[in-house]
Amino acid sequence: MTTTSSAVKRPGTRVHVQRFGTFLSGMIMPNIAAFIAWGLITAFFIPTGWTPNETIAAMVGPMIIYLLPLLIANTGGRMIYGTRGGVVGTIATMGVIVGSEIPMFIGAMIVGPLSAYLLKKLDGLWAGKVKPGFEMLIDNYSAGILGALLALGAFFGIAPLVTGFSSVLESGVNWLVTNNLLPLASVLVEPGKILFLNNAINHGVFTPIGVQQVAESGKSLLFLIEANPGPGLGILLAFTFFGVGLAKASAPGAIVIQFLGGIHEIYFPYVLMKPMLILAAIGGGMTGVAINIAFQTGLRAPASPGSIFAVLIQTSSDSYVGVILSVIGAATVSFLIAAVILRASRKRDLEDLAEGDDELAAAVARTEANKGKSSALLGGLAGAGAAASTRPIHNIVFACDAGMGSSAMGASVLRNKIKKAGIEGVTVVNQSIANLDGSADLVITHQDLTDRARGKSPDSVHLSVDNFMNSPKYDEVVSMLESQKNEGVIS
């Protein structure tokens, strides 16, 4: 294909930026469900929520401090180096989390993949040299020791950096406010929000000064700089209309949680995966602030959470027009800017969606070239989906309905073949499909059951067989494992 060859030659920065964006979104998107769950619990149960419940609200803090960053770290780690990478990335991220007072999303996004990368390099040192039978021991202790060291490193090295960054941002905003450069505050506030420093800024800067202004004049527009739901609404609307894939599909639900529920965090991941969108957030934010200045409008008290309802409840009685216009104006401007950005990159994003498969096809082509023969199995793997592209195969699961018969036999036969080929470090087990937990690298099922298995373990590579006893596909799995092993030794 001509387009492919030109794409390969195309050098440099743009491709790297694009890859980086794809990587960020790969870390974030699989965890959107957790953000939604957290957003719903928060919107309902916090003291200012729809149905306050102190007992349940106890979940809110731990979820945003631990659960969400750890999930992101785990996903990031897995993308670099499979399950083990995910585990080490998660361990190390505990260091940044505990080392700091603020939610550690940037920390997780750095430490998760970085730790996995280091583990990969470490494993490479003794790949193929470990005595048979000791792989599990070495694997677990190398990952455990590295994880502990990295957690310490992150605790002392990275957490203070992020905390420092947060206070610089905070004092910057403080300076702008005291010098009456309010619209410019959005330039700092919006990026700060996206990095989950929103509460630090809001409660550290705006609330104290805002309360003072209310005491003097009965209202303050400072309460709306961070809490205005307009900019986020605009971005999510833009995704609803012009996004691609999962981002587009999940945006409308996110709007409910963000705009009505006031949980702004929901839209941060959408910006993180396409960092250019920060321009839309800034533009929207500045518009909102400018409108409030023009109309001399503000809130009587902090709107918390920043839902449209909370905003309207706290609106000073002379300020409805200005406040409502500031929300609408902010949403419109951020929607327009986000729409332009999404439209401009839409073609590329769609290609990226498809390229997930292409990358995989390229990898398969490489392996086939190594082996010098084409393979039905590798063809099957290429169709298995983007998530599988970079995944090394370490654990293989045979699955059938009961996990008692066919899968057990298939697993025995393949295990025997792998053993005879002298391949180490690959486990083959059998399970019932109902017990698949998504951790398998490769799932082998009877062709009639593959769809069910894919539903239970969407991130795995799936392979269908119609004959468990001597499927030619077993030999292809074995030669693929061999070439995977060889590549590992070389790199």
Place this chain on the structure above:
Amino acid sequence: MSQILEPRNVIAAGTAGTRDEAIREAGALLVDSGAVSDDYVASMFEREASVSTFMGNGLAIPHGTNDAKESILRSALSLVRYDDPIDWNGQPVRFAVAIAGLNNEHLEILSKIAIVFSDEDEVQKLIDAGSAEEIFAILEEVNAE
């Protein structure tokens, strides 16, 4: 520990002529040896209806569904050889191995069976074996692990 595949549950010349008769025949051996209740045999048909248990190389392994595990009293296998191939959803079956497995106790013997049946020369030995004892011996001597 009791044996999962008892010699008396290996039959060298089955009488069934169809798939359903074969499932009933191999299943009855499990029921008669007190390993499963009658319900289990019913669920073997259910399992067969959803996906064929034909494995390849003349082997079928009728067994119950995931939900029927309650009907298993203890892990057991039975093996029936047929002189004339049975039409198993269009595939020729010479051996029906009925399986009732709890807590993976049956995996050791099953994995021996799997390795024997993955090798066509070994399958031929099973077909040529003169008696149930000989069949049993071939399966036993496999070094599975």
